[in-house]
Amino acid sequence: MAEANNNIDRTARTAGEVQQNLAESLGYAEEIIWDLLSQEQEHILLQKLRELVRDPEPPYGSTESREAETARMKQIGANDKIRNTIFNAVWEQRKYTNRQSLTSIIYVMVANVEDVNRAENCQSFSCHPVFRGRRCITGSSGTSSDSSNCCMVFLDENGRVYQSWASYVDTNELPAGVMIAPERGIYKMVNGRVSLDKYTTPAGTTNRKVLGYLDTGSAIGGFAAACIPVAALLTLPVSAPLMAAAGAVGLATAGYATARSSVKLMDRSQHEQSINVSDREARGHWLGVIAGAVGLGAAGATSVMSAATAAGQEVGAITQLTVNGMNISSIVISGTGVANGVLDLILKYQDGDDVTAMDVLQLSASLVLFTHSVYNFRLASTIINDTANSKIGSYRETLSNRQRRAFDKVSKETIRIRGNTKGKLDIIRGVNEVPSKQQFNDLYKINKQLNKEGVRAAFAPDGKGFVLNDQVTANAADLRASVQHNQGPDILGQVKQPIPTTHEAATSTKTIGGSRLLGPNPTALDGPEPTNYAVGAFGLQLSSVVVGGVVFVLKDYGEMIFTHIVNAESIENLITSMAERLEPEVFNFIMNLTRTFMDTMLEELTTVLKFFIATESVMYRILKFILDNYSAAAYDLIVEHTMDILQAVRAYYMALNPNSLSELVKRCDVCEGYYSICKL
Numbered sequence: 001m002a003e004a005n006n007n008i009d010r011t012a013r014t015a016g017e018v019q020q021n022l023a024e025s026l027g028y029a030e031e032i033i034w035d036l037l038s039q040e041q042e043h044i045l046l047q048k049l050r051e052l053v054r055d056p057e058p059p060y061g062s063t064e065s066r067e068a069e070t071a072r073m074k075q076i077g078a079n080d081k082i083r084n085t086i087f088n089a090v091w092e093q094r095k096y097t098n099r100q101s102l103t104s105i106i107y108v109m110v111a112n113v114e115d116v117n118r119a120e121n122c123q124s125f126s127c128h129p130v131f132r133g134r135r136c137i138t139g140s141s142g143t144s145s146d147s148s149n150c151c152m153v154f155l156d157e158n159g160r161v162y163q164s165w166a167s168y169v170d171t172n173e174l175p176a177g178v179m180i181a182p183e184r185g186i187y188k189m190v191n192g193r194v195s196l197d198k199y200t201t202p203a204g205t206t207n208r209k210v211l212g213y214l215d216t217g218s219a220i221g222g223f224a225a226a227c228i229p230v231a232a233l234l235t236l237p238v239s240a241p242l243m244a245a246a247g248a249v250g251l252a253t254a255g256y257a258t259a260r261s262s263v264k265l266m267d268r269s270q271h272e273q274s275i276n277v278s279d280r281e282a283r284g285h286w287l288g289v290i291a292g293a294v295g296l297g298a299a300g301a302t303s304v305m306s307a308a309t310a311a312g313q314e315v316g317a318i319t320q321l322t323v324n325g326m327n328i329s330s331i332v333i334s335g336t337g338v339a340n341g342v343l344d345l346i347l348k349y350q351d352g353d354d355v356t357a358m359d360v361l362q363l364s365a366s367l368v369l370f371t372h373s374v375y376n377f378r379l380a381s382t383i384i385n386d387t388a389n390s391k392i393g394s395y396r397e398t399l400s401n402r403q404r405r406a407f408d409k410v411s412k413e414t415i416r417i418r419g420n421t422k423g424k425l426d427i428i429r430g431v432n433e434v435p436s437k438q439q440f441n442d443l444y445k446i447n448k449q450l451n452k453e454g455v456r457a458a459f460a461p462d463g464k465g466f467v468l469n470d471q472v473t474a475n476a477a478d479l480r481a482s483v484q485h486n487q488g489p490d491i492l493g494q495v496k497q498p499i500p501t502t503h504e505a506a507t508s509t510k511t512i513g514g515s516r517l518l519g520p521n522p523t524a525l526d527g528p529e530p531t532n533y534a535v536g537a538f539g540l541q542l543s544s545v546v547v548g549g550v551v552f553v554l555k556d557y558g559e560m561i562f563t564h565i566v567n568a569e570s571i572e573n574l575i576t577s578m579a580e581r582l583e584p585e586v587f588n589f590i591m592n593l594t595r596t597f598m599d600t601m602l603e604e605l606t607t608v609l610k611f612f613i614a615t616e617s618v619m620y621r622i623l624k625f626i627l628d629n630y631s632a633a634a635y636d637l638i639v640e641h642t643m644d645i646l647q648a649v650r651a652y653y654m655a656l657n658p659n660s661l662s663e664l665v666k667r668c669d670v671c672e673g674y675y676s677i678c679k680l
Helices: 002-006 015-026 042-052 066-096 165-171 206-233 240-270 280-310 317-351 356-367 380-396 401-418 420-433 438-445 447-452 476-485 537-541 568-581 584-600 602-609 615-630 635-640 642-654
Strands: 035-037 101-111 125-134 152-155 178-182 196-200 457-459 466-468 472-474 509-512 515-518 544-547 550-553
Touching: 015 101, 015 178, 035 042, 042 066, 066 101, 066 125, 066 152, 152 165, 240 280, 380 401, 401 420, 401 438, 401 457, 420 457, 438 447, 438 476, 447 476, 466 476, 472 476, 537 568, 544 568, 544 584, 550 584, 568 584, 568 615, 584 602, 584 615, 584 635, 584 642, 602 642, 615 635, 615 642, 635 642
Parallel strands: none
Antiparallel strands: 035 101, 101 125, 101 178, 125 152, 178 196, 457 466, 466 472, 509 515, 515 544, 544 550
């Protein structure tokens, strides 16, 4: 991506500070982190690339001119080509990991300085994404997951593949400057600080600069040498020594260009870039090689024929035809090269590496990643909380004193029964949907009656009015008409539940959809959770769920389920979704089957696969298999296929094994590890 080279981050942060933030988001202590995608999950990688290389959006709220639309569509087409190039390069590396994709993304900063010691503190730098893929593993058994001190594959934003970190450092196509990168291409935190390496990029080395001067000098010499025979064709006086000198310079330029084109093709092949003539850059190199070889051959043959003639030797007709044929071939091929070169210059000028849109594209591509991740150097919960506080505070300031009292009471009750994060989101939905601030006046007017009847109002989870004792939903106007004027249905009479107790008493009630999850709010417990639990998992374990009127206590399904939760909110949503859609006996069957799988198969799978399997993943796979194969079956039939379900889910995870059989691994010639290559 040429635009990457011109994308300068002018924020107040230094390159080292940005790398520290990225390491905190993308690394984990001194471990080597991988993202695993199965061979059926290529859409996830494509989605990541769409986030990495974003398409320009049409202007919002204004009409787009035809010229702007044409430019935008052209940019989108260029983006598609970039994404496809990167995707094909990354997806191809599955050959090292048994058709599964094991990659991780890092970022390389290039500071516009020459002093390596100043680079980390530089505030002017470009940012370049690099994919790291697993290649070698320690041990010859083929079952290891340890890739430390082993070769890894690196893929840059141009789709170039490097077989080791040293290869990337020595042969990358980054702009001139000093690159600041995680040590050996791995984000590692040592005592809370990321380990960084700094190198002068190849484009900034003396050898590359000298090579650039040679390229420029040869090009100028070639243009000058080309003018001499043109002048001779136009019958302008050209001396023999000048013609001889022009011939020597021309041959030298052709030879140098042929060599450079050959090296470029070899370089593209070594880095797994396309060398097909359909590729614009490769086509130019092929034409350079072929035209140079044919042209030098024709020049040599012509020189030999001229020398023979000068020596008084007779040149036969066949020889003359051969030399003429070589010269005609050279004309055709070199003419094609000229046309192709001019066309490339026009296209590159139109696309333009210095076009501002390209700069913007590269800036977008290098800085959004946190969705495998997460974007915020802050926790998502912190961002949500700050945003919610600002939104709620701004709305509250617009209320009168009476409205504010009612609003505060409803808000406190909402947070009390649903927790800080979800409660504030429900408040925001509520204030967005409340048709009039008068509703808070209505609640203020009937406050005494509500207290007398033991009823408290909170914002409804869907933003549609208020919910009484977390049971009955109503709007404030209807509620006031019923309580004060006995108009309409008896709303308070419909409230059968007592006021929900607070989470401090560990008995709060939370309504989600049509089912209820009973117990302490997972995100609002006091005191620390066990260290082997994910945030919120311990509170979820102490909860219960109502399914079709039947209460299931979650802790009855064993501790193993909860110690292997990665995201408590995700599995909470999965459980409540099952509670809303399944019969009680099917819900209980899936929960027990998840427990059985975790108790009997998890250890074996972890030993073989060498990666963490989350409870929510297992539960989802069991649910999906049942829905795909037994959605119309009776409960008894589903139970009869218990072992089929367990084996199917086990087979799914075994299919994700990135390692090959031990007899297929080969010893690496570069590192101490072993690798295997499979057919894709």
